[in-house]
Amino acid sequence: MSENAESRHLAVIRVWAALAWADGVIQESERHAISKLISVAQLSEAERNEAKSYLDSKVELQTESISGLSMAAREGIYRAALRLAMVDLDVADAETAMLKRLRDGLSISDETAATIEKSISSS
DSSP states (O other): HHEEEEEEHHHHHHHHHHHHTTOOOOOOOHHHHHHHHHHHSSSOOOHHHHHHTTSSOOOOOGGGTTTTHHOOOHHHHHHHHHHHHHHHOOHHHHHHHHHHHHHHHOOOOHHHOOOOOOHTTOO
């Protein structure tokens, strides 16, 4: 795997961690979900350690390194972020605002976002 691809995996985990921290607290269910993702992600040992650090202190949303992904990949990131936001059964206002910022950063239209959100809520 190329260094660039590995960096993108880490960038995606960072996005999800930022969402989990959006309300200022990472819930145990969010921590567990992200830990599971870290354990299966294709990361170097150094990247895995960095990803684990995202669970210990708040990280900010950064979409620059993943904005060049295909639309399908960006939609997948948004879909997973929605699921993560709902894992603790309470989508806080701060998480809703973060999801909007993520949508904008990934250049996902409101119509596409609504379709993804509907598919998540009905599953």
